[in-house]
Amino acid sequence: MGAPDRDVAVVSVAQTTHRRAATEINEVELIQPVIRQVLDQIGAGISDIGFTVSGSSDYLAGQAFSFVMTLDAVGAWPPIVESHVEMDGAWALYEAWLKIQAGHADTALIYGYSKASPGDLPRVLSRQLDPYYYGPLWPDSVALAGLQARAMLDAGTITEQEMAEIAHRNRQAATTNPHAQLQGSAPVDELLAAGYIAEPLHRHDCPPISDGGVAVVLAAGDRTRDWSDRPAWIRGIDHRVDSHNFGARDLTRAPSIALAAARAGVADGPVDVAELHAPFTHQEKIVRTELGLSDEVDVNPSGGPLAANPMMAAGLIRIAEVAQRISDGSAGRGVAQATSGQLLQQNLVCVLEGE
Amino acid sequence: MTADDRHPDDPDRSVSTLPGGLWSQPQPTVPDLGEAEPVQRLRIPAAMTYDYTPGLAQSRFLRGLADKKILGERCPVTGDVYVPPRGVSPVSGMPTTEQVEVGPHATVTSFCIVHIGFGVNAPPTPFVSALFLPDGAAVSLYGTVQEIPHDQVRIGMRVEPVWVDDDELTTSMENIRYWRPIDEPDVPADQLKGHM
Numbered sequence: 116m117g118a119p120d121r122d123v124a125v126v127s128v129a130q131t132t133h134r135r136a137a138t139e140i141n142e143v144e145l146i147q148p149v150i151r152q153v154l155d156q157i158g159a160g161i162s163d164i165g166f167t168v169s170g171s172s173d174y175l176a177g178q179a180f181s182f183v184m185t186l187d188a189v190g191a192w193p194p195i196v197e198s199h200v201e202m203d204g205a206w207a208l209y210e211a212w213l214k215i216q217a218g219h220a221d222t223a224l225i226y227g228y229s230k231a232s233p234g235d236l237p238r239v240l241s242r243q244l245d246p247y248y249y250g251p252l253w254p255d256s257v258a259l260a261g262l263q264a265r266a267m268l269d270a271g272t273i274t275e276q277e278m279a280e281i282a283h284r285n286r287q288a289a290t291t292n293p294h295a296q297l298q299g300s301a302p303v304d305e306l307l308a309a310g311y312i313a314e315p316l317h318r319h320d321c322p323p324i325s326d327g328g329v330a331v332v333l334a335a336g337d338r339t340r341d342w343s344d345r346p347a348w349i350r351g352i353d354h355r356v357d358s359h360n361f362g363a364r365d366l367t368r369a370p371s372i373a374l375a376a377a378r379a380g381v382a383d384g385p386v387d388v389a390e391l392h393a394p395f396t397h398q399e400k401i402v403r404t405e406l407g408l409s410d411e412v413d414v415n416p417s418g419g420p421l422a423a424n425p426m427m428a429a430g431l432i433r434i435a436e437v438a439q440r441i442s443d444g445s446a447g448r449g450v451a452q453a454t455s456g457q458l459l460q461q462n463l464v465c466v467l468e469g470e
Numbered sequence: 471m472t473a474d475d476r477h478p479d480d481p482d483r484s485v486s487t488l489p490g491g492l493w494s495q496p497q498p499t500v501p502d503l504g505e506a507e508p509v510q511r512l513r514i515p516a517a518m519t520y521d522y523t524p525g526l527a528q529s530r531f532l533r534g535l536a537d538k539k540i541l542g543e544r545c546p547v548t549g550d551v552y553v554p555p556r557g558v559s560p561v562s563g564m565p566t567t568e569q570v571e572v573g574p575h576a577t578v579t580s581f582c583i584v585h586i587g588f589g590v591n592a593p594p595t596p597f598v599s600a601l602f603l604p605d606g607a608a609v610s611l612y613g614t615v616q617e618i619p620h621d622q623v624r625i626g627m628r629v630e631p632v633w634v635d636d637d638e639l640t641t642s643m644e645n646i647r648y649w650r651p652i653d654e655p656d657v658p659a660d661q662l663k664g665h666m
Contacts, residue, residue: 141525144557147565161563177520187556190563233520242516251514 123215124339124346125438125467126332129153133296133327133423136232142176146228146328147188153224153330157342161190164332165220167197168211170204170227170427174242177233189224196220203227204329204431205392205453205463211333212352221335227428228328236324236426243456245359256457257321259361261313263458264397266366268315272404275315278396279306282319282421285399289418296323296423322394327425329432347438347467350448351379354463359456366458372405375464376450381406384468387446388413390433392454394420401459402452416440430454434465441469527557530569532641538633542607544568550608573604576611576649577657578627579665583620593648598623602649603665610665617650626656 129152137145154160161167167189171182178184182199191197196219200206204227211223231239237255244250267273283303289295300306306319332342339346355371355378358364376382389412393399403414415421417436420429430453437449448468455461524532527543531554534541542553543566551570552559559566581600587593598620601610615623616632629649639645 138523139526139529141523141528141557144525144527144565147558147563150563174518177518177522184556187558187560188563190559190561192561233522234518239518242518246514247512250516251512 119216119349121216121218121335122339122348123212123333123335124343124348125434125442126334126339126343126346127153127157127159128329128331128435128439129156130294130329130428130432130435131228131327131425132294133325133425135296135324135326137230137326138232142171142181142228142230143185143188145230145326146185146226146330149228149328149330150188150224150226153226153332157332159222159332159342161195161224164222164224165196166211166214166223167191167195168199168207168214168223168225170200170202170207170225170431171229172201172427174239175229175231175234175236175426185228203392203427203429203453203455204331205434205451205465206354206430206455208331208333208431208434208465209352209354209463212349215333215335221338223333224330225333225431226328226330227425227431229426229428230326231324231426232326240457249361257313257316259457260321260395260398261316262361263366264315264320264395267397267400270367272367273397273400275307275317276303277400278320279303279317281396281399282306285415285419285421286319288416289422292417292422294327294423295418296325296327298418298422316395320396322420322424323422325423325425325429327423327428329425329428329435331431331435331438343442345442345444345469347441347469349465350468351381351383351466352463353378354461356456356461357459359460361458364458367401369401369405369459369462372402372452372459372462372464373407375452375462376406379450379464379466381450381464381466383466384448386412386448386450388416388437388440388449390417390419390436390449390451391415392420392430392433392452393459394424394429394454396421398454398459402454402462406450406452406464408450413446430463434467437465437467441467444469525557527555527566531555534569534571535643535645536639536641538574538639538645539571540573540604540607540611540631542570542572542604544570551606552609553604553607553611570606572606574631575652575654576602576604576629576631577662578615578623578625578629579603579610579662580625581615581623583623591644596620600649602629603662608665613646614648615650616648624656626659626662628652628654628656 240256286300433451440446542551543555545559547562
């Protein structure tokens with residue numbers, strides 16, 4: 116990727132405290148405080164925003180055009196320039212970044228959210244599959260992840276012990292994350308002693324089902340100075356897909372991540388922190404390997420999606436977590452990766468850096 | 471020959487084969503597959519069950535309906551009252567917290583005469599579906615007008631809700647069976663600007 120024409124930075128982030136089921140509130144009541152916070156903490160209003168874009172899914176909401184109703188939370192009057200992706204908010208951020216690169220906006224509000232609780236999430240996610248061959252079989256997302264973990268164990272690229280250690284490390288890290296849903300973990304040997312839920316997956320290998328959301332503000336060039344003393348500059352961003360036909364993929368790999376990482380320039384400098392959108396434990400090993408991260412990198416200090424996994428938000432949260440650490444000075448350069456679809460099929464990589 | 475006159479097998483036909491081009495799907499067509507018998511259609515039933523929860527503001531509204539009250543909520547910035555409320559003012563993006571009872575009298579802000587009924591609860595056709603601006607509210611509710619010939623309904627007409635019997639009241643929009651005229655002068659259309 117050539118250097119982008121315009122320097123764009125994350126200048127504000129906010130997220131919900133994620134939980135299993137926010138049954139008392141609807142989606143607009145869920146995301147409104149987050150949108151308000153992300154604007155309030157930089158003293159901005161919607162009239163200061165050039166482009167607004169969200170990521171959400173009607174399949175999760177169980178409602179047609181659910182994102183239109185959620186726009187109430189933005190205060191879209193007078194009319195605003197607005198868009199939506201039926202994907203994780205990380206891809207909404209990519210659209211906003213392109214919009215800014217094209218010179219059509221200098222600032223952008225991005226948010227992603229969902230309530231997974233109304234439906235049966237592993238079955239709802241099966242609707243992402245092709246409608247002819249896989250969809251009619253209703254393979255649930257946990258069973259599919261089990262196929263991938265089995266392929267890795269068989270190939271010798273991971274062990275069940277390593278998987279449990281990944282679960283333990285992430286959920287212990289989440290004890291310092293006030294937004295996390297699952298905080299803390301039983302010791303690894305205790306985790307391994309529990310039964311399987313979709314062999315070779317134990318319960319600890321699976322992400323929680325979460326209701327929650329996240330919002331981010333981007334600004335270009337001089338506009339960042341109005342809002343942030345220490346903006347987190349986007350130095351590279353790219354997204355790529357692997358085949359959605361499981362039979363055509365080596366499930367132990369995700370070449371789309373390596374390609375996106377190369378295009379985003381992950382290896383062009385040191386990586387202090389990485390936030391990885393690997394919902395299942397074994398997937399963290401794949402993502403880490405494809406990104407080419409060394410053992411010194413601080414991976415998922417937030418606890419990652421194993422600690423809170425709101426669909427359509429968990430990818431954008433990775434970008435927000437890295438940006439937060441750059442803006443508070445605890446990291447100089449970091450990598451965020453977001454995934455979409457089943458088994459790490461589609462991936463976005465974003466490199467962020469301070470000054 | 472217009473596009474609508476073309477034979478359904480004509481590849482240059484309009485997408486729809488119904489008069490006026492409404493609603494229909496095109497005939498399935500497949501390219502030449504040689505010896506293979508084309509599979510023209512797959513039936514793959516899919517159903518998912520959701521436990522939908524309406525949220526705080528909508529719950530307050532639905533509970534009000536069970537008491538035959540129409541409860542809107544006020545925008546803290548503009549003062550406008552939204553009904554049914556969704557918890558947030560769509561104009562300011564701020565939470566609505568003050569509940570305001572609106573109606574029950576209301577004004578027709580738009581209507582249409584329906585000749586093809588849909589749904590299990592549709593009245594006999596022709597009937598009038600309409601938008602009703604409850605007194606004190608900034609936006610209109612949807613429903614049907616009855617107890618008046620359909621060709622006498624007009625914008626600005628004053629109406630009131632007709633509720634189900636008290637022993638049938640639930641937390642549902644179905645509590646209002648329909649709206650009927652009341653003996654009050656019409657509201658001039660220019661007073662309805664911004665509420666249509």
